[in-house]
Amino acid sequence: MTPQQRLERAVRKVQAEARVPALSVALHRADRGLWTCTVGSSGDPGRPLDAGSRFRIGSVTKTFTAVLVMQARDDGLLDLDDPVSAHLDVPAHGGATIRRLLSHTAGYQREPHGDLWDVLVAPDDAALLADLARAERVLPNNRRYHYSNLGLAVLGQLVARLRGGTWAQVLHERILEPLGLTATTVPPPAEAVVGYLVDAYSDAARPEPQLDMGGAGPAAQLWSTAADMARWAAFLAAPRMVDPGGLVLAPETLDEMRWPQTTTDETLWSGGFGLGLILAPQGRRVMHVGHDGAMPGFLAGVYGRRGGEGNPGALGAAVLASSGTATEINDLVHELLALAVEADPAGITPWKPGRAAPPAYQSVLGPWWSEGFAHVFSWHDGALQSRGADAPADRPPSVFRPLPDQPDVLRTVSGREAGELLRLTRDDDGRVVRMHWATYRFTRTQETFDGVPVSQG
Structure with a gap:
């Protein structure tokens, strides 16, 4: 039929x-x-x-x-x-x-x-x-x-x-x-x-x-x-x-x-x-x-x-x-x-390679930790995105756009925390080493709220 x-x-x-x-x-x-x-x-x-x-x-x-x-x-x-x-x-x-x-x-x-x-x-x-x-x-x-x-x-x-x-x-x-x-x-x-x-x-x-x-x-x-x-x-x-x-x-x-x-x-x-x-x-x-x-x-x-x-x-x-x-x-x-x-489902559009993240955001990519949970930041479709590491595959990511003339301050335009700001903190070499999203601190390692790495002896 x-x-x-x-x-x-x-x-x-x-x-x-x-x-x-x-x-x-x-x-x-x-x-x-x-x-x-x-x-x-x-x-x-x-x-x-x-x-x-x-x-x-x-x-x-x-x-x-x-x-x-x-x-x-x-x-x-x-x-x-x-x-x-x-x-x-x-x-x-x-x-x-x-x-x-x-x-x-x-x-x-x-x-x-x-x-x-x-x-x-x-x-x-x-x-x-x-x-x-x-x-x-x-x-x-x-x-x-x-x-x-x-x-x-x-x-x-x-x-x-x-x-x-x-x-x-x-x-x-x-x-x-x-x-x-x-x-x-x-x-x-x-x-x-x-x-x-x-x-x-x-x-x-x-x-x-x-x-x-x-x-x-x-x-x-x-x-x-x-x-x-x-x-x-x-x-x-x-x-x-x-x-x-x-x-x-x-x-x-x-x-x-x-x-x-x-x-x-x-x-x-x-x-x-x-x-x-x-x-x-x-x-x-x-x-x-x-x-x-x-x-x-x-x-x-x-x-x-x-x-x-x-x-x-x-x-x-x-x-x-x-x-x-x-x-x-x-x-x-x-x-x-x-x-x-x-x-009669829609056809599946083949994936094809696209552009890499701009240099200013390349050091953001990868896993970050906040409140004890892992989050993965990535660059797709011309925008910085974030997903919880354990989020269901069908949950839309958060998408960020930089504020005019403020590349290190981005607005969450959709997804979790829509409307909130993501602030990037860089070291002397320009690499992003810490972030604050909706005021919550994000770090490369899992840390307590007072900044102590959980794996520290």
């Missing part, structure tokens, strides 16, 4: 067993063409299901709003620790910070005020903000994770206000157009499939109503194709490959978005939230980043894969379903990402 056949079988199995009227899947990777698969019917006799069929992606919309917020931060329009009231005139709960709203730790109630999912009428932009006076702050700021559509909706209104347009306009100009996501829209398109509620006890399926989210649109409004969403997932995981010019967001900012802000369950640390992104650990230093989505008649899973053996880079998967209850698709997106690297 070919890798593509294995992927397709996994998709068809879920469509059949979860009883999904329409299932559309796409896989994006840097070293292959786009792979797509559709199974089922669009629900419109005049429009067959195909790769161009559009589905609601629900809360995957939040990842777009989060990127818009980070763009505004990078442009100096806000600080993540600003209270909402610094940028929006709100009648209540303005002390919630932007960072906490992005990570669902601000304590906002889950939905806008009112019984939205009962009456199926969403507030407009103005009403959403005005109704904050009647909404609850169900938890104190930063007490714990509590998912909130209201929080992300408020952030969408905040970004629109800062940019001088509507959320939809800002989204199109600053994300959809630059990334070429031409099939992703705010209103339902002509290619929209029908969303269903499938009867639990028969094979009947009843169409669900379409709901315009209005002012809450930044939390859950978008429609898209699996192909567009697989590309978006790949961008979230590997922006340098999908957006090499940084037109949408600096890679370093996406690194920040992927850093865990909170766990989603205090007793099961199997998932977390960054800044607008769900973090789903897969073991062995593999992380899936993205979001799930749900709207009446629709479910979506959109994730990119970071790390792991066989990963070709820019690996993203999207699973879009026209059933509001087929939760098996939430596992399918992760299964497809794992299957992609298992059945």
Whole structure:
């Protein structure tokens, strides 16, 4: 069975067993063409299901709003620790910070005020903000994770206000157009499939109503194709490959978005939230980043894969379903990402000799000791690096860069002690004989804290 056949079988199995009227899947990777698969019917006799069929992606919309917020931060329009009231005139709960709203730790109630999912009428932009006076702050700021559509909706209104347009306009100009996501829209398109509620006890399926989210649109409004969403997932995981010019967001900012802000369950640390992104650990230093989505008649899973053996880079998967209850698709997106690297791993790039370390750092190379433990310093990929001598092979090294005009003072730019300084001390011949990293002394022999070699008699 070919890798593509294995992927397709996994998709068809879920469509059949979860009883999904329409299932559309796409896989994006840097070293292959786009792979797509559709199974089922669009629900419109005049429009067959195909790769161009559009589905609601629900809360995957939040990842777009989060990127818009980070763009505004990078442009100096806000600080993540600003209270909402610094940028929006709100009648209540303005002390919630932007960072906490992005990570669902601000304590906002889950939905806008009112019984939205009962009456199926969403507030407009103005009403959403005005109704904050009647909404609850169900938890104190930063007490714990509590998912909130209201929080992300408020952030969408905040970004629109800062940019001088509507959320939809800002989204199109600053994300959809630059990334070429031409099939992703705010209103339902002509290619929209029908969303269903499938009867639990028969094979009947009843169409669900379409709901315009209005002012809450930044939390859950978008429609898209699996192909567009697989590309978006790949961008979230590997922006340098999908957006090499940084037109949408600096890679370093996406690194920040992927850093865990909170766990989603205090007793099961199997998932977390960054800044607008769900973090789903897969073991062995593999992380899936993205979001799930749900709207009446629709479910979506959109994730990119970071790390792991066989990963070709820019690996993203999207699973879009026209059933509001087929939760098996939430596992399918992760299964497809794992299957992609298992059945069709990336090629192995041959090692080739490179340049030696510059003379100024050659005396740093090799083993050093600190706190009784051995560390190995080396030069790879044009930078000084360090690893614990007993560190697992898959643990990334610490990487150092010299400060401008201070070659003997280096900043740790990644890995253990990121942000801390490494200071080199040389003898009269210019050889490095001692180092201090995050103020801890490093010596060529194993020594006590007061400088006595452990082997001294």
